[in-house]
Amino acid sequence: MGALCDFCGEHRSMVYCRSDAASLCLSCDRNVHSANALSRRHTRTLLCDRCASQPAMVRCLAENASLCQNCDWNGHIAGSSSAGHKRQTINCYSGCPSSAELSRIWSFVSDIPNVAPEPNCEQGISMMSISDSGVSNQDNAAGDSILLDIASATLVSDIGTCDKLLVGSSSGAGVNLLPLATGQTETAGSVDSTPDKDSCMQVPYTPDKDMFSKDSIYEDFCVDDADLAFENYEELFGTSHIQTEQLFDDAGIDIYFEMKEAPAGNSTESKLKQPANSNAVSADSGMSNPGVKGDSSVCTPLRQARSSLSLSFAGLTGESSAGDHQDCVVSSLLLMGEPPWQPPGPEGSIAGGSRDSALTRYKEKKMRRKFDKKIRYASRKARADVRKRVKGRFVKAGEAYDYDPLCQTRSY
DNA sequence: GTGCCGAAATTGGCCACAGAAGGCG
DNA sequence: ACCGCCTTCTGTGGCCAATTTCGGC
Numbered sequence: 001m002g003a004l005c006d007f008c009g010e011h012r013s014m015v016y017c018r019s020d021a022a023s024l025c026l027s028c029d030r031n032v033h034s035a036n037a038l039s040r041r042h043t044r045t046l047l048c049d050r051c052a053s054q055p056a057m058v059r060c061l062a063e064n065a066s067l068c069q070n071c072d073w074n075g076h077i078a079g080s081s082s083a084g085h086k087r088q089t090i091n092c093y094s095g096c097p098s099s100a101e102l103s104r105i106w107s108f109v110s111d112i113p114n115v116a117p118e119p120n121c122e123q124g125i126s127m128m129s130i131s132d133s134g135v136s137n138q139d140n141a142a143g144d145s146i147l148l149d150i151a152s153a154t155l156v157s158d159i160g161t162c163d164k165l166l167v168g169s170s171s172g173a174g175v176n177l178l179p180l181a182t183g184q185t186e187t188a189g190s191v192d193s194t195p196d197k198d199s200c201m202q203v204p205y206t207p208d209k210d211m212f213s214k215d216s217i218y219e220d221f222c223v224d225d226a227d228l229a230f231e232n233y234e235e236l237f238g239t240s241h242i243q244t245e246q247l248f249d250d251a252g253i254d255i256y257f258e259m260k261e262a263p264a265g266n267s268t269e270s271k272l273k274q275p276a277n278s279n280a281v282s283a284d285s286g287m288s289n290p291g292v293k294g295d296s297s298v299c300t301p302l303r304q305a306r307s308s309l310s311l312s313f314a315g316l317t318g319e320s321s322a323g324d325h326q327d328c329v330v331s332s333l334l335l336m337g338e339p340p341w342q343p344p345g346p347e348g349s350i351a352g353g354s355r356d357s358a359l360t361r362y363k364e365k366k367m368r369r370k371f372d373k374k375i376r377y378a379s380r381k382a383r384a385d386v387r388k389r390v391k392g393r394f395v396k397a398g399e400a401y402d403y404d405p406l407c408q409t410r411s412y
Numbered sequence: 413g414t415g416c417c418g419a420a421a422t423t424g425g426c427c428a429c430a431g432a433a434g435g436c437g
Numbered sequence: 438a439c440c441g442c443c444t445t446c447t448g449t450g451g452c453c454a455a456t457t458t459c460g461g462c
Contacts, residue, residue, distance in 0.1 A: 377430090377431075377432085379430070379431070380429090380430065380431075383428095383429075383430065384428095384429095387427095387428070387429080388428095389427080389428095390427085391426095391427090392426080392427080393426055393427035393428085394426090394427045394428040394429075395427075395428070396427090396428060396429090397428080397429085
């Protein structure tokens with residue numbers, strides 16, 4: 001740490017605002033994000049203790065440090081002595097929490113400076129959205145009520161509940177949980193840190209057996225539920241049905257059913273696939289970069305999936321909450337290196353039947369949706385249905401055609 | 413285990429045009 | 438503020454070429 005606040009340049013930065021792409025001290029964080037309702041929606045998280053430039057994804061309990069994906073990966077790379085460190089997720093928050101509220105929730109952060117209450121910020125903790133999930137929730141059974149609330153909400157966090165957490169609030173403190181912005185999984189319990197959401201590799205982690213031994217976690221992963229997030233998203237932002245459909249198209253999710261079968265211990269390959277930048281947006285940019293296209297040997301399906309993802313959200317960047325949701329929901333679902341319901345390694349091995357079941361359900365739903373394609377303009381469809389074609393292409397009225405949908409005849 | 417090759421599967425683009433949307437007087 | 442005219446943009450389905458994946462050797 002030690003980087004200065006991007007805003008005031010005086011105080012040590014503590015949190016990272018993804019929407020602003022800025023590291024801020026707590027004081028400036030409150031000032032900046034109390035300006036208006038939109039800025040209050042910016043999701044922030046702790047700054048990485050190691051590089052002090054990226055948002056922290058996990059808290060390493062052994063090192064007592066908040067780490068971004070890159071640093072987490074570098075520090076807990078497979079095979080290293082620290083690979084078994086227990087880690088917990090650090091999710092993002094929004095609103096204008098006071099320093100007291102922050103210190104209450106980020107109990108592991110000992111040096112939260114005092115920040116004067118921001119008069120413009122009417123909503124403090126009630127607006128705040130933070131999730132401090134993981135083992136500490138279980139270990140600190142006597143924690144305060146907020147932590148317990150968070151814990152209870154997080155412990156049930158699977159894909160199916162993700163969207164609920166996003167829009168709802170847990171009981172009591174009214175804390176809204178926001179999934180972490182980048183590839184961090186929503187997996188509760190000990191963190192299965194996924195430093196490389198860009199590749200199909202496996203990463204070291206310390207699984208909470210209780211979490212993953214429950215078949216129900218995997219069994220309950222329901223694409224229907226996951227889809228809900230995107231359907232709601234569509235309702236909120238008007239994205240076309242087809243686009244949302246593409247989010248979970250074959251390449252988009254099938255890779256998560258398939259890739260877990262990849263060898264987990266191939267550190268060489270993993271290294272090769274590790275992105276230079278763990279930032280989700282950057283990673284996506286890289287994917288859309290034509291220069292990357294040449295590398296067809298690396299996880300092509302993933303690239304395709306993410307390509308469609310970036311297209312789907314092409315118009316939703318910027319300051320809006322949509323961008324935040326893109327980060328927090330979509331990224332966490334699709335950009336993570338592995339599916340949250342499937343921890344790597346033997347301990348995470350789930351009965352093949354459950355996996356097949358999930359895969360089957362997904363495929364069935366996908367087929368349904370393909371046939372359920374929404375037609376926005378029935379009149380256009382009606383016209384297209386009767387329009388004459390040449391090799392599938394529409395032809396001008398009166399010109400020669402080789403296919404007439406009405407009578408299947410040719411004009412020549 | 414690896415590489416090559418052909419087959420199969422998937423993807424994206426093209427076409428014309430009615431109607432929606434927006435700008436302008 | 439409302440209206441009419443004009444221009445631009447969008448979406449629709451079938452086919453095909455290009456690309457990717459898969460399986461056999």
